[in-house]
Amino acid sequence: MLDDAFPAARHPALIPLLIAGLLAMALASMSLGPVALSESRILAALTGHGDAIAQAILFELRLPRTLVGLLVGAMLGLAGAVLQGYLRNPLAEPSVLGASNSAALGAVAAIYFGIADWNVVMLPLLSITSGLVALGLLFALSGRSESPLTLILAGIAVSTLAGAGISLALNLSSNPFAAMEIMAWLLGSIENRTMEHVWIALPCALLGMGLLLYDPRALDALALGEDGARSLGVDLRRTRRRLLLGLAIGVGGAVAVSGSIGFIGLIVPHLVRPLTDRSPSTVLLPSLLGGAILLVGADILVRLIPTASELKLGVVTAFLGVPVFLVHLLRERRSW
Amino acid sequence: MVTIAMRNLSADLGRRAVLTGISATLRPGTLTGVIGPNGAGKSTLVRAMLGLVPTLQGSVTIDGRDLKALDPRDLARTIAYLPQGQTLHWPLSVERVVALGRLPHLAPMSRIGPDDREAVREAMARADVGHLSGRIVTELSGGERARVMLARALAVGARGIVADEPLASLDPGHQIDVMELLAREAGNGALVLTVLHDLTMAARYCHRLLLIDRGVLVAEGTPREVLSAERLRTVYGVTGHIDMGGATPMVVPLARCRERGED
Numbered sequence: 001m002l003d004d005a006f007p008a009a010r011h012p013a014l015i016p017l018l019i020a021g022l023l024a025m026a027l028a029s030m031s032l033g034p035v036a037l038s039e040s041r042i043l044a045a046l047t048g049h050g051d052a053i054a055q056a057i058l059f060e061l062r063l064p065r066t067l068v069g070l071l072v073g074a075m076l077g078l079a080g081a082v083l084q085g086y087l088r089n090p091l092a093e094p095s096v097l098g099a100s101n102s103a104a105l106g107a108v109a110a111i112y113f114g115i116a117d118w119n120v121v122m123l124p125l126l127s128i129t130s131g132l133v134a135l136g137l138l139f140a141l142s143g144r145s146e147s148p149l150t151l152i153l154a155g156i157a158v159s160t161l162a163g164a165g166i167s168l169a170l171n172l173s174s175n176p177f178a179a180m181e182i183m184a185w186l187l188g189s190i191e192n193r194t195m196e197h198v199w200i201a202l203p204c205a206l207l208g209m210g211l212l213l214y215d216p217r218a219l220d221a222l223a224l225g226e227d228g229a230r231s232l233g234v235d236l237r238r239t240r241r242r243l244l245l246g247l248a249i250g251v252g253g254a255v256a257v258s259g260s261i262g263f264i265g266l267i268v269p270h271l272v273r274p275l276t277d278r279s280p281s282t283v284l285l286p287s288l289l290g291g292a293i294l295l296v297g298a299d300i301l302v303r304l305i306p307t308a309s310e311l312k313l314g315v316v317t318a319f320l321g322v323p324v325f326l327v328h329l330l331r332e333r334r335s336w
Numbered sequence: 337m338v339t340i341a342m343r344n345l346s347a348d349l350g351r352r353a354v355l356t357g358i359s360a361t362l363r364p365g366t367l368t369g370v371i372g373p374n375g376a377g378k379s380t381l382v383r384a385m386l387g388l389v390p391t392l393q394g395s396v397t398i399d400g401r402d403l404k405a406l407d408p409r410d411l412a413r414t415i416a417y418l419p420q421g422q423t424l425h426w427p428l429s430v431e432r433v434v435a436l437g438r439l440p441h442l443a444p445m446s447r448i449g450p451d452d453r454e455a456v457r458e459a460m461a462r463a464d465v466g467h468l469s470g471r472i473v474t475e476l477s478g479g480e481r482a483r484v485m486l487a488r489a490l491a492v493g494a495r496g497i498v499a500d501e502p503l504a505s506l507d508p509g510h511q512i513d514v515m516e517l518l519a520r521e522a523g524n525g526a527l528v529l530t531v532l533h534d535l536t537m538a539a540r541y542c543h544r545l546l547l548i549d550r551g552v553l554v555a556e557g558t559p560r561e562v563l564s565a566e567r568l569r570t571v572y573g574v575t576g577h578i579d580m581g582g583a584t585p586m587v588v589p590l591a592r593c594r595e596r597g598e599d
Contacts, residue, residue, distance in 0.1 A: 228423060
């Protein structure tokens, strides 16, 4: 394992259970949809003997949707856990440093200026680029300070600026359809995703996860504060550069294919933390798996809840997130 | 064995000069106390010595090598640092916190080994927190928490220990325990530097004292050389009862004197 210096750092069944949950959720996501496919047809299609319709539904509609859901959820869950550890703040989530908003601004600009219509990769590309530009701004604003507070304040500035840009695009949008499209995108969804989206999200997510998962012990050391961490040999400046780059690329890639999906990054680390020794490093892997489970699960709900137009994923995660979070908070309040 | 030499060290925080031209040498096997009034620059001195605050001028060498040229992990294994204030941001168990002291010894991706476990166990025993092993640090009393943090620093197994106010929030019994522990570390050849406010403890246990006032090293030497009624008055602005005779020296501040003229 990457991070469990202590064998007893996590409940021994946690990771196996999460992996099983992830597989079950992925299977459920593959087998559920507006068109009912019998188990035998799914099985046949999976083994390559199925009929053309079943094959098309499974591999061109449900598989990309499931994969995008897994990637985005895993990325958001991990990013939340890393940020909470790094900023030593249980309220941190990928949006606090402006990663989500700035990636969203790039996508909104792509829709607003019609660039998104050129090619399916244009929107994600612009989104990731915009995330990286925001990262540069974040570094410029926070300067040499290593305090989490400076970084959070700089993040709020970047996030607010990007949010203002999004509002401006909505405000100036003369075409109501473009405005609708922007709104729909901001609500977050992984509906109608293709393998192209998977290929865009995959390298970003892998690179982002790699950067975020490298040396998780630096996060543990930060539990002792900046001086404590540095006196344990942690290079804080390098750690920050690595984590913020991983965040911009990973979350940028995720937002680029799914729109803004909130709450996953905030609640997943809180849900898994009680099953660990609560050190930031041991929360990372369970958060990654838990994020994937939660997002795909929410996406299954989106498909099952009968509404006139399909519910947006970001709406469902927010509605799911609040009660789960509140119950958890009431139970855990003592330890803060 | 490790020796730390500071030469003409100056540092500022923001625009305020905090340290001016400090030169001192800390030797192995010596328990050195840093004393001085609030805001004198004691914490900044120990932080500058470990490269935790940027220095304006001057140099710190550790065993003859410049601090800036040292690998941070090497430095972390050589000198353990106990910061002031017992900061802990997550509700971790005592054992987990103490084990953080082993981080500089762990190669990336490796597990904690039997040696590390032994060091953790031993450090907990030495700081008298073995019985708290499974407890959550944030739920402990201030004094227990202070000892856990000390155990964390001991677990590094370094040849040098720098402790910033390790006696804060300890009861008299545990204050004596901690001072005896630090003296024992020095007796075993470690370089021990500690920031103290209790002058009696400083006089009784420290081999050498550094007296800092307004960023300047005003006196350096044995407790007998450094602690005088005159210095209590000029540096701390107090009158005191000083009894340096016998095996248990005593320095008891008595009253504020108004001669320092700043208030």
